[in-house]
Amino acid sequence: xxxxxxxxxxxxxxxxxxxxxxxxxxxxxxxxxxxxxxxxxxxxxxxxxxxxxxxxxxxxxxxxxxxxxxxxxxxxxxxxxxxxxxxx
Numbered sequence: 001x002x003x004x005x006x007x008x009x010x011x012x013x014x015x016x017x018x019x020x021x022x023x024x025x026x027x028x029x030x031x032x033x034x035x036x037x038x039x040x041x042x043x044x045x046x047x048x049x050x051x052x053x054x055x056x057x058x059x060x061x062x063x064x065x066x067x068x069x070x071x072x073x074x075x076x077x078x079x080x081x082x083x084x085x086x087x088x
């Protein structure tokens with residue numbers, strides 16, 4: 001094995017989202033560094049099984065609301081109908 005090509009393997013402290021912490025070995029940071037997690041197994045739905053569903057409407061509906069798809073669908077009504085000019 002060649003010398004001085006491998007990263008330093010040292011002890012760091014990992015701080016979970018709820019404030020609890022534990023020590024582990026890693027190549028991240030420097031000796032004694034503290035790694036704060038934004039997402040961890042205690043809070044992420046992939047591990048907890050609790051899913052938070054926020055209904056914001058579908059992608060197509062959000063697009064239509066934002067850009068007003070005029071004439072793309074017979075059920076849609078245009079936001080502003082064109083009025084013919086009348087001559088006097």
